[in-house]
Amino acid sequence: MLGSGIIKGLAVTAKNFVGSYYDPARMTTVEYPEQPTVLPENYRNFPFLVSENATDPMGTLRCVACQICEKECPPQCIIIEKSKDKKPDANGKMQLYPAVFGIDTSVCMSCQICVEVCPFDAIKMDKVFEIAATDRFLDLYLNREQLAKPNTYYHQIHPEEAAEVDGRLTADRKAAEEKAKATAAAKAAAPVAAPKPADSAVAPKPASPAVKPQDEPRRLVSPKPGEGGSPLGEGGPAKSS
Amino acid sequence: MSPASDSYLERAPLELRDWLVQFLPEPLQWLAHHLITVVAVLAVFGTFFAFTTIAERKLLARLQNRLGPNRSGLPWIKGLKLWGLTQPFADAVKTLTKEDIVPATADKWLHFLAPVIVVAFSLMTFAVLPFGRNMIPVELNAALLYFFAAGAATELAIFMAGWSSRNKYSLLAAMRALAQLISYELPLILSVVPIVLVAGTLSTKAIVLTQGYWTSGFLPHWFVFTPWGLAGFLIFIVAALAESNRSPFDLPEAESELIAGHLTEYSGFKYALFFMAEYFGLTALSALGVTLFLGGWQAPCVFLEFIPSYLWFMLKLIGMIVFFIWVRGTLLRLRIDQLTRLAWKFLVPLALLNVGNAAFWVLSAHWAGPLQLVRWAVSFAVIVIPFVIMGRSLTAGFAPRTYRYAS
Numbered sequence: 001m002l003g004s005g006i007i008k009g010l011a012v013t014a015k016n017f018v019g020s021y022y023d024p025a026r027m028t029t030v031e032y033p034e035q036p037t038v039l040p041e042n043y044r045n046f047p048f049l050v051s052e053n054a055t056d057p058m059g060t061l062r063c064v065a066c067q068i069c070e071k072e073c074p075p076q077c078i079i080i081e082k083s084k085d086k087k088p089d090a091n092g093k094m095q096l097y098p099a100v101f102g103i104d105t106s107v108c109m110s111c112q113i114c115v116e117v118c119p120f121d122a123i124k125m126d127k128v129f130e131i132a133a134t135d136r137f138l139d140l141y142l143n144r145e146q147l148a149k150p151n152t153y154y155h156q157i158h159p160e161e162a163a164e165v166d167g168r169l170t171a172d173r174k175a176a177e178e179k180a181k182a183t184a185a186a187k188a189a190a191p192v193a194a195p196k197p198a199d200s201a202v203a204p205k206p207a208s209p210a211v212k213p214q215d216e217p218r219r220l221v222s223p224k225p226g227e228g229g230s231p232l233g234e235g236g237p238a239k240s241s
Numbered sequence: 242m243s244p245a246s247d248s249y250l251e252r253a254p255l256e257l258r259d260w261l262v263q264f265l266p267e268p269l270q271w272l273a274h275h276l277i278t279v280v281a282v283l284a285v286f287g288t289f290f291a292f293t294t295i296a297e298r299k300l301l302a303r304l305q306n307r308l309g310p311n312r313s314g315l316p317w318i319k320g321l322k323l324w325g326l327t328q329p330f331a332d333a334v335k336t337l338t339k340e341d342i343v344p345a346t347a348d349k350w351l352h353f354l355a356p357v358i359v360v361a362f363s364l365m366t367f368a369v370l371p372f373g374r375n376m377i378p379v380e381l382n383a384a385l386l387y388f389f390a391a392g393a394a395t396e397l398a399i400f401m402a403g404w405s406s407r408n409k410y411s412l413l414a415a416m417r418a419l420a421q422l423i424s425y426e427l428p429l430i431l432s433v434v435p436i437v438l439v440a441g442t443l444s445t446k447a448i449v450l451t452q453g454y455w456t457s458g459f460l461p462h463w464f465v466f467t468p469w470g471l472a473g474f475l476i477f478i479v480a481a482l483a484e485s486n487r488s489p490f491d492l493p494e495a496e497s498e499l500i501a502g503h504l505t506e507y508s509g510f511k512y513a514l515f516f517m518a519e520y521f522g523l524t525a526l527s528a529l530g531v532t533l534f535l536g537g538w539q540a541p542c543v544f545l546e547f548i549p550s551y552l553w554f555m556l557k558l559i560g561m562i563v564f565f566i567w568v569r570g571t572l573l574r575l576r577i578d579q580l581t582r583l584a585w586k587f588l589v590p591l592a593l594l595n596v597g598n599a600a601f602w603v604l605s606a607h608w609a610g611p612l613q614l615v616r617w618a619v620s621f622a623v624i625v626i627p628f629v630i631m632g633r634s635l636t637a638g639f640a641p642r643t644y645r646y647a648s
Contacts, residue, residue, distance in 0.1 A: 002632025006572065013304040013571045026306045 041160060044125030046105045047114055047147070052090050054150035059087065061148060062122035065098040069114035069123055077107035078114060091173055103147060105131065106140040121165045127157045250549040251374060254281075278378045282367050290520045291329035297566050299325070304570035332513075339509035344407055347506065351405030356507070356514035359398035363521040365391040370528045371446050373538045373551030384445040385437065388529060389430055392484070395522060396422045399493070399503055402515070406506035414502035417577060418493035421483060424584040425490075429480035431592035432473045435599030436464055436533050445529075449537030458543045463536035468620035469598040472628075474534040476592050478564075481530060483580070485523040487565060489572035490580060527561035528554075535561075587635050591627060598623045 019026050030037055052060035065082040081100035089095045114123050126149070133139030155162040258281075262273045295310065302309030311325040343352055368391075369384035371377040381387050396419060403415020437443055440451045454462045464470035483490035494502035501507070504515055531537060535557050538550035545553075575583070598620055605616045 001629055002636060009571045010567060013567065016306050017300070017303045020303045020306050027308065028306070029308045031308070 039127055041158060043127055044112060045110050045129055046108050046126050046131075046142075047103060047112075047123050048126040048149045049101060049144070049147045050122055050124055050154055051148045051150055054152060057148040057150065058144065060090065061097060061144075062090070062120050063098050063101065064089065064095040064120055064122070065101075066096075066119070068117050068119070072113050072117045074111060074113060075107045075109050077104040077109075078102070079104075090169075091176055098144060101144040101147060102141055104141050106136060121169060124154055124158070124161075248547065248549070254373075254551070255375060275378075282378060283364070286364075286367060286521065286524060289524060290517060291333070292326075293520055293524070293562060294332070295326060295328045296563075297569075298328070300563065300566045301570045304567065336510050336513035341509040341511060342506075344506050346407040348405040348407065351401050352506070353511075355398045355402035355405060356511045356518070358401065359395050359518040360514050360521065362391050362394040362398065363518045363525060366522075366525040367528075369445055370525065370532060371449050371537055372528075372554050373549065376538075376551055377446055380446060381444065383443045385433060385443045385448075388445075388525075389426075389433075392522070392525070393422075393426060395518065396426075398518075402507065403503035406503070408506050410500070411503050411505045414493060414499060414505070418486070418503055420577075421486075421490065421492060421580060424581050425480045425483035425588075428476055428584060428588035428592045429484055431589065431596065432476035432480060433533060434592075434596050435469050435473050435602075438596065438599045439464070439469075439603055445532050445537075449532055449539065452536040453539050455543050459541075461536055461539065461541050463534065463539070465534040465536075467602065468617065468624055469595055469602055470534055472591070472595045472598070472624040474530065476588055476595065477530055477534065479583075479588060481523075481526040482565065482568065483584070485526055486519055487523060488569040489575050491574060492577055492580060495574055523565065524558070524562065527565065528558055530561055531557040582635070587631055590631065591624075594627055595624060 016026070050062050051057040052062065065080055067080050067082070070076075070078045070080045079100060079102040080098050083097045083099040086094040087097050110125070112125055115125055131140070151162070151166070154165075258274065258277050261277060262270050265273050299309035309325070310328045311322060313325050313328045313331045314321040314323050315327060343349060366388050368379045369377070369381055369388050399418050399422070400415045403411045403413075403418070406412070436448060440448045442448060442451075452461070452463050456462070460466075465474045482488075486493050492502075494504055499505075501512075504512055507515060531554065538554040540546045540548060540550075540553050601623070602616070602620055605612075605619075608616050
């Protein structure tokens with residue numbers, strides 16, 4: 001009969017009304033500032049830099065300033081400047097480190113390409129979304145100190161992914177150690193008297209100055225970003241390449 | 242007079258008014274008398290409007306398993322939320338401070354006058370509603386006629402709004418709104434005619450008084466408890482929903498399909514005035530429904546008469562509004578052709594039959610004993626059988642809809 005559907009519908013909404021007071025499972029609303037939101041494992045917004053040690057984040061950054069992410073970044077929001085000196089990394093190998101590493105989050109489009117291209121697992125996607133700021137240039141530009149977060153934090157926000165990365169890194173480290181041992185053994189076996197053959201990390205040292213000059217001119221031409229003044233000029237990062 | 246009619250609470254509002262009036266010189270007393278009534282109606286129904294908006298939002302949310310607005314508290318106390326009950330005042334401040342944009346080519350005067358007229362006419366309808374025993378702003382013999390005349394004048398304002406905006410979408414929407422409002426004016430008035438027929442008067446005060454008896458103390462003689470009254474009430478509710486532009490008949494400003502219909506070019510407080518007029522119209526129509534069908538300010542049982550009459554009126558009014566909100570939270574919007582088909586092919590014939598039904602009821606008023614049962618059965622049959630038959634023909638070929646997927 002005409003109207004029976006209306007009565008059925010009214011009964012459904014009446015049930016909803018009563019149920020909304022007695023059955024919390026019906027309510028999907030999360031009252032956000034009071035109740036913490038549970039983000040899904042694969043949620044991402046802006047990148048951060050992984051450091052091995054929480055007490056010395058700048059000294060133990062995984063980043064070796066290879067600048068692959070800077071070159072790959074589609075909106076060009078990453079600004080890297082290589083260091084002049086070298087520091088030993090987690091494997092004890094001497095590596096360059098980023099003297100300047102900045103990400104302009106107002107430009108970043110959260111594409112994760114920097115994470116995908118990084119051969120050192122040094123840059124990962126963060127989950128911090130409460131990033132409201134009062135200055136749209138300075139406050140949204142994150143420098144090296146703000147970006148560096150310990151590996152333990154990475155384990156907190158992306159447990160599965162971090163475990164996979166750690167497993168891979170330790171495997172690599174072991175392989176490197178074994179290789180080093182093997183080469184050391186081979187060198188020890190060889191009649192050549194080498195004082196410290198195991199320290200192969202020092203070996204490529206002469207090669208690095210050769211690389212540096214290639215890169216330096218480009219950075220010198222472009223206006224110096226980061227450190228103090230606004231990294232962006234009037235119309236965004238003035239990067240000439 | 243029963244003792245209830247002169248209890249202290251019953252007389253208090255009227256005596257307060259008379260006490261205030263007597264301070265003024267004789268020639269000004271009639272003016273003050275009416276001004277106080279107007280201010281009281283404005284204050285009560287203004288507040289009522291404010292809390293209807295928040296109640297509507299909260300109820301709609303609960304009907305859909307949501308929480309509804311619960312944030313706004315008091316601005317100077319942090320952490321105090323008051324269940325979001327101060328939301329309407331925050332909304333008022335917001336709409337008052339919003340920029341008022343008038344299109345460059347608009348007819349400035351009409352554009353300004355439309356919201357004023359729509360609010361004025363929807364407020365004028367309150368003048369003839371009996372809010373309680375002896376509490377009626379203006380006693381008119383032709384109160385019903387006045388009510389529908391003032392109510393229909395708001396339709397003019399809607400067309401003014403659409404025309405003066407100098408926007409083709411506004412104009413088309415205003416014409417659509419007019420088509421709907423005029424279509425539903427007819428069933429609305431026809432559903433009320435049986436009352437006039439049975440009560441023999443157009444005065445709202447007298448209509449309430451004719452419903453003021455009880456069978457054995459607890460069965461009220463409200464018109465809704467008669468077959469023709471029930472049918473009239475249902476037609477009245479459907480037509481009132483359409484007249485006040487409410488879901489499922491909210492086509493004039495269907496939020497999800499149109500920008501805002503005839504309100505497209507309105508912003509800030511002018512828009513709020515239209516919104517206000519819509520709620521005043523809804524409240525006035527609900528109050529008329531209460532007056533005509535639900536016994537007005539009469540208590541449902543004799544022993545409940547100790548509660549003052551104006552509270553009974555407000556309770557019934559709130560009940561009607563909650564029902565309208567419940568319907569809004571449930572039903573889907575009709576298409577314009579479905580809307581007009583429902584009015585002209587279903588509600589109007591049914592309302593006309595109902596007028597005949599009421600005539601039969603009046604003619605058989607002297608029937609007694611077993612004939613009384615025959616009277617009720619005939620009256621029910623006259624309304625239920627055509628309802629079923631016409632309901633079938635109305636949905637034939639349209640429902641239930643079958644969907645076929647492409648193979």
